[in-house]
Amino acid sequence: MATEIEDDRATEIASALSGKVRTGETIVVRKGEAGIEVRSSDETPLRRTHPELYGQLLAANEQVVNAGVTYIWVLGLISLTVCVAIHRGWFEKIGTLPIEKFQSFWTYPLVFVAGFIISMYLTEFAEARVYQRWKRSIVEALEKAGMGHYHLLQQIEGHIEVKAISDLIKRDQEFRRVD
Secondary structure (H helix, E strand, O other), rough: HHHHHHHHHHHHHHHHHHHOOOOOOOEEEEOOOOOEEEEOOOOHHHHHOOOOHHHHHHHHHHHHHHOHHHHHHHHHHHHHHHHHHHHHHHHHOOOOOHHHOOOOOOHHHHHHHHHHHHHHHHHHHHHHHHHHHHHHHHHHOOOOOOOOHHHHHHHHHHOOOHHHHHHHHHHHHOOOOOO
């Protein structure tokens, strides 16, 4: 019975909005203390209320996302070079072992996996450094806005454009402490 009432209510709301919503558009309709609020589901209220803070989050997020790209490319090329060097016999020995010991099928995937694992560790390190550079300005902007970091996380939760920085803030046990 409750499902039928909810279905009727949803149908009524949908028919009231059908001429107002564009095809493919997603909106959020919320009844708050101030009345009915309507906004795009992709838009965070923070973008409207604190554009400076949101801009900082966007810039920090972009830098975090791109922090380890160079490591991935460089270690990929190093792995490829090592595989070619082993295959072509550019060395007679690696350590004390003759190069022929390394010229097996399993050597090449192991070299690439090792390069990938190392690049992931270096990428995590680079992301952490970028985050630490932005942390002070984000904390200062939050204080200026009179907002706590839990409120910030609530405001940006689920927004893909700031996901990387949001994840780092969530994991930071000492977010308020700025070194």
